[in-house]
Every structure is written in structure tokens, then in C-alpha cells.
Amino acid sequence: MNKILPIVLLLLSMAFASRAQELTVYGSPYSVDSTLVKIYEVIEKNSFKIVGKKEFASEKEEKKFSGKIYVISFETQAVKNLLSCAPTAMLDMPLKLILWNEYGDTYIGFMQTDVMKKRFMIQECDEVLMLLNRAMLKVVNDVIRKR
Numbered sequence: 001m002n003k004i005l006p007i008v009l010l011l012l013s014m015a016f017a018s019r020a021q022e023l024t025v026y027g028s029p030y031s032v033d034s035t036l037v038k039i040y041e042v043i044e045k046n047s048f049k050i051v052g053k054k055e056f057a058s059e060k061e062e063k064k065f066s067g068k069i070y071v072i073s074f075e076t077q078a079v080k081n082l083l084s085c086a087p088t089a090m091l092d093m094p095l096k097l098i099l100w101n102e103y104g105d106t107y108i109g110f111m112q113t114d115v116m117k118k119r120f121m122i123q124e125c126d127e128v129l130m131l132l133n134r135a136m137l138k139v140v141n142d143v144i145r146k147r
Helices: 004-019 032-045 078-085 087-092 113-119 126-144
Strands: 023-028 049-057 068-075 095-102 105-111
Touching (some): 023 126, 032 049, 032 068, 032 095, 078 087, 078 126, 087 113, 095 126, 105 113, 105 126
Antiparallel strands (some): 023 105, 049 068, 068 095, 095 105
16 A cells, blocks of 8 residues: 555646646846836737736735736737637637736746647647747747847
8 A cells, every 4th residue: 555655646746737737937127017018019010919908906915916917818810720720729719928026026927839739639730839829929028128
């Protein structure tokens, strides 16, 4: 029994890790407000379409996090291509960026498309997923690049 327990725990931890959500996070050298403006500018400059803007504020009595979180949703032309090859993946559309400030540092996060591929067991669509991932990376890198 003592030999089986570590094996079972290892298998359970591997199963949990394979289903974990992987958020990709970049630090921004700018304030949250400046980063937010830059996100809007870069999305529009690349002819992507902003489809949603949501602001969340924590309650003052919260101890773990206090501040605002912004979620910016946008689409690219590749989203329509995703519909034709992996319709279930549309549950993750539109593309989303999360922006927040923590301990004086500004962060931008997003889910890479390989997470979507695993979650929806997508067997094809690699080119479309690559285009979506490139769009996310382009927006984030253009935003955080010092000019």
C-alpha cells in the first residue's frame, strides 16, 4: 500500500497539471492607463476589431488584491477561419487580454492557443491557431515596446 500511494499521487498531479490553464503574462513598462490606451491603439492599427471592454474593481475590504482589472476582447480575420475548422473552440472567442496592476507593476496576460487546442482536442487548424497566437503576441509586444 505504501508503494502505491506515491504512484497514485504522481498520476493525479500529472492529470491536474495537464488540465491547468496556462496564462502567458508580460510586464508593461507603462502605467495601467497608458498600457490600456496603447492596447486600443495597437488593436486598431492592426485592423483588428475591439468587441468588448470590461472593467472589474475589487472591493475595498479585499486583502489579496485591490485595484482594477481590465479585459479587452477583440477579433481578427482568423476567428472566422477557426469557426470552419474547429467550431467548439468558438467558446474561447473573441480573443482576450487581461490587464492589471499589482504592487506597482503593470501586467498583460492572455491564453495561448495551444491551451485552446488541448482543451477542445483540436486535431487540425494549426495554421489558424498560429495566426491567432501571432495576433495576440503582436498586440502585446507592440504595446510593451519602448518607443
